[in-house]
Amino acid sequence: MTRTHIPVLAGELIDLTGPREGDNVVDCTFGAGGHARLMAVRIGSAGTLVCVDRDPDAEERFEELAAEVACRTRFLRMDYTDALALLAAEDFTADVVYFDLGVSSMQIDTRERGFSYSYDAPLDMRMDPSQELDARTVVNTMEERQLSKVIATYGEDRNARAIAREIVRRRKKAPIETTAELVAAVEAALPAAVRRRFGGSSPAKRVFQAIRIVVNDELEDLERALPGAWSILDTGGRLAAISFHSLEDRRVKHFLADRARGCICPPDLPVCRCGRTPEAELITRRSVAPTPGEMADNPRSASARLRVARRIDTGETG
């Protein structure tokens, strides 16, 4: 079992968020702490690093990091939306808040957690193992049409209908219990010519991604968390997100663009009536992708996209 996680777009995240000595930083997706460790070095002993993750394995990793770094540290084992609400209730203000979305290599490589199509394991895929909904329930109970929609949308898989049909056909005979049984259902749904097109990679990859997104409610959770992250930023503070799925990146892009927008009055109005002023300055006008070198060293980074914005003074008082 490999337990390493190479932080993605790490240099770019540090350069574009620019953490300084004494800053308050919130890592919403601690994982194995690769990014957090780099932030800790920058903020030094006067800084505070709050780390959040809903996975208990991440908390173990945090204990190791906390013993090694000079800054004040705190771990919140909970959903990042709840953690951000908690910090807001404590009037905590942050100079940097960031998300590194999706699943960690630690989670994928821990076979028994069922995130990977490469190992046979019970169908689980929960980032928070105390959560009730798991992949087994989704695969065995979701209505066929919904399953097909999920595979098409979150998995961006053109064969979604055939795959959903095959899953439902099989589960009528006996529940699909393991990752290998799900892989077998996906493979059986595809004609040999289509299977061959995948070459070395598995046709189940996209289906696993889709089911994982549903199990962990990843897109809705991100949508809920972004306003919370923005609300705890000090003026001048930076919000960053690394996405691995176009639907995640789209949510981040729209959220930041909306904050960066000023007046929204119709162009034919002679004077502004909306009174809206921008709250954000986009540090990245376009998303930042890994360099070819990073993608070669860490193929899991290939779909990563980073966006960063700074909170600016709107001139409002009170």
Ligand SMILES: C[S@@+](CC[C@H](N)C(=O)[O-])C[C@H]1O[C@@H](n2cnc3c(N)ncnc32)[C@H](O)[C@@H]1O
């Ligand atoms: C891609 S990994 C982060 C890796 C980390 N940046 C590093 O360098 O090691 C994403 C992590 O976010 C956590 N996570 C995802 N969604 C979450 C949520 N809604 N609340 C809390 N943690 C979440 C996952 O459990 C996982 O450990």
